[in-house]
């Protein structure tokens with residue numbers, strides 16, 4: 001184990017809890033990556049090595065799977081609020097582009113970037129499965145429905 | 161949650177959505193008060209797994225996840241007397257653009273979903289079920305986990321369910337924002353902890369699936385239908401929907417209830433239940449309150465982006481398993497329609513579609529990986545005002561040659577990428593030609609090769625494939 005472990009005892013225990021659910025340790029990889037990203041805000045290369053050791057895998061096997069899923073970030077922690085703006089068909093048909101443009105202006109960042117104060121990460125999403133509420137934006141665990149510029153103003157004010 | 165937007169079809173009593181609007185409908189108490197889990201209790205006592213498989217087979221239930229494969233037939237591929245373990249994977253990845261009805265089910269009536277899972281697990285002799293849930297459904301995750309916990313506490317899950325000797329564990333496995341995880345073998349790879357690369361079939365999952373064991377993969381809504389077939393019987397199920405074509409011995413028909421989704425340019429988007437075979441026009445006008453702002457429809461995506469588009473004069477097509485193909489769409493897909501009004505540009509439709517599939521192609525098969533990217537590059541160039549009329553033929557050539565149907569790829573993602581291209585260009589060719597002529601006055605008739613544009617920048621670049 002490296003001197004200063006990134007995976008805290010809590011994290012290790014949480015990942016260990018998943019071992020009981022699957023017949024192989026490798027199958028706990030996605031739950032483990034989610035747990036680590038949730039806790040650290042990202043999955044840096046050092047964490048990849050530690051996860052690999054914990055799951056009896058090669059770091060390359062973890063990196064191979066991780067890099068397939070655009071969901072996990074490796075260079076720097078995500079913002080406190082990760083904002084997913086849906087750009088698929090139903091949202092696009094209801095003027096998502098204007099919302100994305102507005103958010104870019106207000107936050108001063110492009111999709112994929114995080115504000116310098118670490119509060120917001122802006123992302124474009126494929127269909128969020130909320131087309132009945134288009135245009136939709138998912139912020140962490142909360143879906144924001146039928147969004148407008150005014151609603152974005154209110155949302156950004158409310159998220160401190 | 162927004163208020164009830166649904167209305168009921170005359171003479172049809174919804175079953176799949178019956179609890180959707182009950183206060184606290186997602187809790188065990190409310191579900192049980194409405195008779196929930198009675199069917200499970202009764203069935204575990206009275207019926208053998210084989211008898212349920214037989215019921216499902218006799219009902220001609222077809223999978224609601226997109227392909228419409230007969231569920232009973234799929235289950236019958238499981239090896240007999242297998243020592244186990246056998247796995248059930250519940251496909252709750254629901255990432256097909258325009259699709260959301262599984263979400264509504266899991267948020268509003270997770271116990272109905274669970275009861276279907278337990279009955280189907282019993283029928284297929286599965287000891288473990290994994291619900292593969294897309295990560296972007298946090299409320300589903302919360303509600304499902306709560307329902308699972310309640311079901312364990314009430315003895316509907318775990319060891320020796322209701323004293324029947326049957327045991328089942330259910331776990332939620334959360335995805336990580338990749339569309340191809342919804343393909344059943346990509347889903348299996350993803351659970352196993354690898355990149356979600358679809359597998360070459362055969363072997364089919366029923367023979368060698370998750371952890372190389374016999375595995376059934378079914379959609380959330382399919383398994384909910386199982387519950388109602390067991391509860392109400394085969395005759396009830398077959399009294400709904402479009403009967404099998406008597407002239408086609410291989411047509412299993414389109415029976416049973418369906419949760420239709422409706423979004424895009426309509427007055428009342430939402431999730432509406434009707435017997436299979438509702439026409440697109442009925443869905444839009446009778447449920448959706450018509451196209452918004454009194455406008456006319458231009459095109460309708462019948463069942464998720466992969467299924468392509470219908471033009472305005474094809475809207476009387478029934479949304480069942482066979483009719484959409486008669487208007488050259490890929491199929492019923494997910495039954496979630498997206499309406500595009502007369503002001504919407506089909507160039508934008510095609511651009512969005514090509515962007516999506518190029519982004520989601522897993523890259524294993526050259527025709528899919530290259531085809532989706534080159535199509536995107538061409539449509540970007542057209543959109544930017546550098547299109548040529550020959551590009552339309554080139555796009556069609558790509559679309560006609562990628563996918564399982566032409567036989568060049570491992571999975572159906574490429575067919576899904578191809579259909580919007582084929583349908584949009586063949587059904588709206590005039591609009592594309594006008595656009596190209598109007599925006600590229602000097603070059604629309606050029607036929608020699610032209611360089612590609614750098615992604616989104618409008619700069620020319622030679623030979624780049626990004």
Ligand SMILES: Cc1cc2nc3c(=O)[nH]c(=O)nc-3n(C[C@H](O)[C@H](O)[C@H](O)COP(=O)(O)O)c2cc1C
Nearest residue numbers: 223224225251253254255342343344378379382572
């Ligand atoms: C690219 C791709 C994505 C798919 N996504 C889903 C999905 O999100 N949900 C789903 O139920 N089926 C999806 N399917 C279909 C599954 O492969 C499979 O046919 C289905 O889960 C089987 O369940 P059913 O027979 O109950 O419909 C997808 C197929 C492909 C080719």
Ligand code: SF4
Nearest residue numbers: 522524525528569571
């Ligand atoms: S068809 Fe496309 S998505 Fe499917 S396996 Fe091949 S490359 Fe991957």
Ligand code: FES
Nearest residue numbers: 086091128130131
């Ligand atoms: S298209 Fe945006 S949620 Fe489906």
